[in-house]
Amino acid sequence: MYFSLVIPLLFLFFSQACTGIDNIAEAITLLELNNWDLVAAINGVIPQENGILQSQSEAADAAAGGSVPPPSSSSSSSSPASSSTSAFCPVNPSSRHIVERQPRMLNFRVEYRQRTIELVLEEGSTVGEIKKLLEADLGIPVSKMQLKGWKSGDVSDSTVMRSLHLPKNNSLYVLTPDIAPTASTSKNRYGETHPMFFIGSLEAASQEAFYGKARDRKLLAIYLHNDDSVLSNVFCSQMMCADSIVSYLSQNFITWAWDVTKEANKARLLTMCTRHFGSVVTQTIRTYKTDQFPLLLIVMGKRTSNEVLNVIQGNTTVDELMMRLMGAMEIFTAQQQEDIKDEDEREARETVKREQDEAYRVSLEADRKKREVQEREEAEQVRVERMRKEQEDEKEAIRLSLEQALPPEPDEDSVEQISKLRIRTPSGEFLERRFLGSCKLQVLFDFVASKGYPFEEFKLLTTFPRKNITQLDSGSTLLEAKLFPQETLFLEGKE
Template sequence: MASDSGNNMDREIILADFQACTGIDNIAEAIALLELNNWDLVAAINGVIPQENGILPSEASGASRLGADSHQPAAAPLASTSSSSSPLHSSSSSTSTSAVCPPAESPRPSRMLSFRVEYRQRSVEVVLEESGTVGEIKQILQTELQVPVSKMQLKGWKTGGVSDTTVLSSLHLPKHNSLYILTPDIAPTASSSQSSGLQESQHDSFLLIVSHHEAQRDYSLNFPGGRTIQEVKRNVSDLTNIPVRHQQWEGWPASAPNDSVTLAASGISHPCHHLSVSRRPASADSQEAPEESTDVHMQSDSEVEDFEDVCEFGDEGDMFVTQPSGSSKRPLIPDRAENEGDALLHFTAEFTSRYGEEHPVFFVGSLEAAFQEAFYGRARDRKLLSIYLHHDSSVLANVFCSQTLCADTVVSCLGQNFVTWAWDVTKEANRARLLTMCTRLFGSGLAQTLRSFEADRFPLLLVAMGKRASSEVLHIIQGNSTVDEQQEDSRDEDEREARELVKREQDEAYRLSLEADRKKREALEKEEAALSLQEQMRKEQEEEREAIRLSLEQTLPTEPKEDSKEPVSKLRVRTPSGEFLERRFLGSCRLQVLFHFMASKGFPLEQYKLLTTFPRRNITQLDPLCTFLEAKLFPQETLFLEAKD
């Protein structure tokens, strides 16, 4: 019982000392750590506060006391002062505590060092404790760069004699350091250069020369390597007015899987690549969108609901006052014509019988089809849309048709610049059908405007323009207009188009000027980048040569003294500049030492050769393992350097 109580007392003292040294306030945690070390106080402290050399900081000052109390040498490590079989006794607990636990300061943590390591085009950041070694840095770099440690020369140390086992703390390094790697035995691999080239090409500029067949012109477009083929096609669509779905290309590489790949990964030529674009044939376009054209005709021929809605407008107040005609003329369009194509054929035939063969060419088909013919064709083939609306009850109909609409100048102008569609609104059903079509294509505003015209203000000629999804009626010419007025309107329109053409030409010239400036700027930037790259490569080569020279200089043996007991050969070498290099070598040294000496002075044997004066011999062709005595360079010899051819 007394023994158990004594052990408990010892453990309480050890526990108190352990908490005092480590600063651990949690008793359960402190007991668990002591239990792991079999209540060995020093071992437990070392487990919580590890030291670099196994000696506590206080041992230098308390070595005498520790040695006296524990009967151990003053500088012995902690492991030698502890016992693994029994806990410390109370007689030595207080002394050990005073030796291992500094009362005023805590152990200094190991300092962290940062290294920025440059290798070819890469830069790697390495952070390591000061207690680490140079070899550990190389191990980290091997993982990052895939370069074997045996092939790696880590350069940039402030002091010489650094090996893989050198501890960083012994070099007294600053917190931030810069190093570089030399790998003379390793050439850049194809895969690494290929991947790095692909990453760099993402930022390169690609010049695409796109030939537009229909317009017979070329576009020079600059795009970064990260731009996709789809984005290029969208930009070309804005220039050529050819939608992406209708574009037909030549020149894209077969290696490009789809339009989502970037230019850098598509396999096109750099920096310039030629392409050509054209619109797909009409047969291909009609096959791509059969539903759209079918839907248009179905709407125009069988839109019953719209037809009934427009008829309701007529019930509120007739837009056209139908007056009985005294003539026996047949209507231009029969009442409730089912097919618009047949209705326009009948209109053309009846109009010809009334006013003769000289008249505008009327489009045969629905208004939607005329709309598409005018606005959905190729850019160079697009025209304005003119809509002629006839009413037999108007007294102006015959005069307008015979003197204005069928005039040579008007017929010629309409034939060259317009798609002309006609309709007869004399019958109520045909009037309602027209309102339905106009509402669908131009909006309800035009229908309301037509509704406000009375019969005696007919006929009407509507001039509309559009660009696919958007369209508008620019002008409504009434039946009391004359040819002179039409010609004046045509002149105004020509002047407007001429002004727009000048503006477009100015915009194009400004765009070309900006493009030329951009090309000059990019060429200058490329030239500066090339010069910078050349300068960087030159510096790397100089650094590599200097590193090799220093490495050879370190391998040279010590120069023997003149009074050496061994045979000494004294050599005097004349350089191409006229200077002399003098050095002594042991006669037993091999010629390889002489070759290393010359390379360390900046004269590698790959570029120079060593010659004797008389008889003339080329020393560099001798066996490098041959000694100075065997080469007959003893006791002295004068050599001269000569550049190789």
């Protein structure tokens, strides 16, 4: 009974102070609707613009579905009304002034090979967040990426940049296991003058240096960098970045670099060297200690195998470095001259062979075309001969048909009117035959055609007066054509 009265009274007290509710029946109803949860009921009647008034720990309990235990009588009775009001009632926003601190932004200029990427991040970001942004732009996995250029040395991915006390503008560079250390090439550390390193694998660099034309071949300079060596910065800044060295390397060498600071990278290098240069070179590199780095290996390509001419350690001077590079170039130049001579002789032989092959090919092509022309001519002759034979056979068939269709030659003593015709052929021979005077001219034409002089090709003429019989009506008789009792005609070819 005491509990059922205390809760409504508390609710009524707080809600009246904040919202003006003074009816206990209404307070009990609201509590029942909220399962007798005092805080939930108060939050239900406080205007939304004032926000939820419960503390963070109570809000977590409410979100988890728990109920706030009712306050004890001692706590409720001992707390003055003013303190309760300040704990649960919202404070007028105009009565307080909140100053929000803007996060400090940092600018980063990150270099990778020939690319430069600009980034802006909050000071509270981590190094790993920079790498994730670079991964999206460069396509390099975060696990394979090393960010260099921090003033405090190497940092981990979880390092918060605020702890590094960085200036607003920062310059970094990216290292990957497969490329030269940017420490040796970055203008941030060594200025604008530095060697141009070959971008790609050791095998690709070897192909570029050794396997072109003899006149275009170069020496391969392999630069091995170790950040843990005290000689690295001196060698890079004073030797590798000297104008004379940079110019000489650019003109005569393919320069490739590798970072052996990490043992994993060094192991990969030894594997590549074993494959390309043999175990002797690999063992030589393995024997060098950290403080002897950096190393510059001068490699020359030969017919059978690649040869390491010189291994230059980091404890050298510019003059000594230049002398050793020039000494390697003298050996290389002598070998290159021999290779050029051999290559020229080989190309001359190949040129003669190509010319001979070309002449042979042209001869074969000419023979082939000649043979094709001859075959076409022979085929045409066969075709023409076949057509001629077919035409002759056709003419002979027509001639025989006409000859068989001719009426019989009448006898000389026939009582009917007889016309005796004598026909001179173009060859000078004469055709003689007797015809009935009543015979049609067509019979005469068929007789001439049966002797090999078809009507379509020849015309039949009288001697005097000259008259073309073939132009007369073939249905006329010999008597009507006045070819009676005898007549001499001659054949003439049509034009």
